[in-house]
Amino acid sequence: MKSPSQPRDRGIPEATVARLPLYLRALHGMAERGIATVSSEDLAAAAGVNSAKLRKDLSHLGSYGTRGVGYEVEYLVYQISRELGLTQDWAVAIVGVGNLGRALANYGGFVSRGFRIAAVFDADPEVVGDDIAGLNVEHIDELEAVIKRRGVSIVVLATPAAAAQEVCDRVVAAGVTSILNFAPVVLTVPDSVDVRKVDLSIELQILAFHEQRKAGGPLMAVDSQ
Amino acid sequence: MKSPSQPRDRGIPEATVARLPLYLRALHGMAERGIATVSSEDLAAAAGVNSAKLRKDLSHLGSYGTRGVGYEVEYLVYQISRELGLTQDWAVAIVGVGNLGRALANYGGFVSRGFRIAAVFDADPEVVGDDIAGLNVEHIDELEAVIKRRGVSIVVLATPAAAAQEVCDRVVAAGVTSILNFAPVVLTVPDSVDVRKVDLSIELQILAFHEQRKAGGPLMAVDSQ
DNA sequence: GTGACTTTGTGCATCGGTTCACAAAAGGAT
DNA sequence: ATCCTTTTGTGAACCGATGCACAAAGTCAC
Numbered sequence: 435m436k437s438p439s440q441p442r443d444r445g446i447p448e449a450t451v452a453r454l455p456l457y458l459r460a461l462h463g464m465a466e467r468g469i470a471t472v473s474s475e476d477l478a479a480a481a482g483v484n485s486a487k488l489r490k491d492l493s494h495l496g497s498y499g500t501r502g503v504g505y506e507v508e509y510l511v512y513q514i515s516r517e518l519g520l521t522q523d524w525a526v527a528i529v530g531v532g533n534l535g536r537a538l539a540n541y542g543g544f545v546s547r548g549f550r551i552a553a554v555f556d557a558d559p560e561v562v563g564d565d566i567a568g569l570n571v572e573h574i575d576e577l578e579a580v581i582k583r584r585g586v587s588i589v590v591l592a593t594p595a596a597a598a599q600e601v602c603d604r605v606v607a608a609g610v611t612s613i614l615n616f617a618p619v620v621l622t623v624p625d626s627v628d629v630r631k632v633d634l635s636i637e638l639q640i641l642a643f644h645e646q647r648k649a650g651g652p653l654m655a656v657d658s659q
Numbered sequence: 660m661k662s663p664s665q666p667r668d669r670g671i672p673e674a675t676v677a678r679l680p681l682y683l684r685a686l687h688g689m690a691e692r693g694i695a696t697v698s699s700e701d702l703a704a705a706a707g708v709n710s711a712k713l714r715k716d717l718s719h720l721g722s723y724g725t726r727g728v729g730y731e732v733e734y735l736v737y738q739i740s741r742e743l744g745l746t747q748d749w750a751v752a753i754v755g756v757g758n759l760g761r762a763l764a765n766y767g768g769f770v771s772r773g774f775r776i777a778a779v780f781d782a783d784p785e786v787v788g789d790d791i792a793g794l795n796v797e798h799i800d801e802l803e804a805v806i807k808r809r810g811v812s813i814v815v816l817a818t819p820a821a822a823a824q825e826v827c828d829r830v831v832a833a834g835v836t837s838i839l840n841f842a843p844v845v846l847t848v849p850d851s852v853d854v855r856k857v858d859l860s861i862e863l864q865i866l867a868f869h870e871q872r873k874a875g876g877p878l879m880a881v882d883s884q
Numbered sequence: 885g886t887g888a889c890t891t892t893g894t895g896c897a898t899c900g901g902t903t904c905a906c907a908a909a910a911g912g913a914t
Numbered sequence: 915a916t917c918c919t920t921t922t923g924t925g926a927a928c929c930g931a932t933g934c935a936c937a938a939a940g941t942c943a944c
Binding site for chain 3: 672673674675709711712715725726727728
């Protein structure tokens with residue numbers, strides 16, 4: 435069923451996909467420092483994972499290593515980039531120019547990974563027309579038109595929670611199928627649309643949970659009740 | 660081994676801990692709208708999860724529901740808050756006052772969940788002394804002294820990648836055991852320290868991967884090579 | 885070419901998490 | 915008091931991910 439000349443297998447595990455960007459980051463650092471080849475052991479250490487896991491992850495993309503030697507850094511960078519779709523240019527729009535939206539627009543990590551901020555929107559007439567990261571803030575009324583005109587395929591939602599679902603519905607209607615949501619709400623979308631969410635306060639709450647445990651639990655000493 | 664009067668089990672699965680803040684958010688919304696009791700079905704829908712999963716998650720905290728009725732909203736809010744350690748006040752410090760650090764300092768979601776921004780640091784003399792979200796930006800030299808003086812137990816790293824490990828080492832040496840890292844580097848810490856990382860560009864890369872799949876894969880039509 | 889050595893790629897056991905499906909428990913009606 | 919309805923809490927099957935451990939495949943020295 436699997437021919438040797440077509441090693442790449444459709445259907446890469448989600449857990450693997452989530453780690454590929456990590457490997458890519460480590461590899462970029464190595465390429466910059468002039469390292470030509472790397473073993474799974476070293477790359478795994480740089481990415482903060484177990485080496486067996488790294489090898490299994492890479493094996494899902496194909497056999498890009500050489501036994502006895504390791505992986506060629508440049509080649510692996512290319513293969514992972516291609517698999518993640520980073521060899522093409524992605525037009526991203528940011529909706530909501532509050533503190534977070536501004537930070538995201540100026541975040542260098544996006545641009546350096548092949549993501550191009552193509553538009554920035556807000557509903558507040560006060561900020562429409564402002565210049566953010568070299569872009570003119572456009573009014574939310576222009577949302578659909580600009581998305582289509584500039585070929586935006588990924589939208590970042592940095593709106594207040596109350597506005598998120600409405601904006602989401604509009605961008606979905608405009609044909610967007612990938613959304614990164616920073617608003618603290620559960621978005622309802624068709625199955626064909628991918629939503630990833632980042633909730634900053636959730637991360638802190640998880641830390642607080644563990645911190646509390648270390649400190650001695652909520653009722654650890656007290657045995658009453 | 661498990662007595663009925665002591666239902667809470669130490670050792671809540673990580674996956675469950677990560678969802679508790681989600682339930683909490685949904686419950687807060689319901690409490691605001693005056694809803695007194697809620698079924699696992701409804702709460703699960705509001706949190707965007709499967710109802711069986713929700714029930715199993717809650718069962719790890721204890722038997723706080725009433726069969727045939729559901730869960731009392733206020734009571735469940737209290738139980739989850741306590742389990743997560745949100746009934747106490749957590750002093751948080753933010754290191755790095757770039758765009759992201761500023762956005763985090765002003766982010767309302769922290770304060771409303773029992774987290775208090777107790778200090779903000781930067782290395783740049785240009786911004787030291789500035790006022791961010793009502794706080795005076797302090798010089799990084801003061802890091803250890805201020806952390807100890809104000810009882811900071813959670814640190815948010817929003818520094819450039821190059822500075823993150825050094826700052827991390829210093830806050831760990833100062834006794835901090837919970838770190839939320841926004842810098843795109845793998846931090847090395849002792850086992851006793853918890854690090855959670857948020858990498859904004861990773862989320863976009865995962866979206867790009869799926870978007871590419873939808874559009875027809877990297878070499879889906881082309882069979883050459 | 886042969887043998888020693890290195891490192892990949894993967895079969896297999898294991899583990900944690902998810903989902904199903906149902907018995908147990910509570911409430912309300914008659 | 916008994917029956918019927920509702921909804922929880924959980925045993926058990928299932929599924930995906932992890933990590934061990936090793937054979938296969940390559941390099942290098944001579």
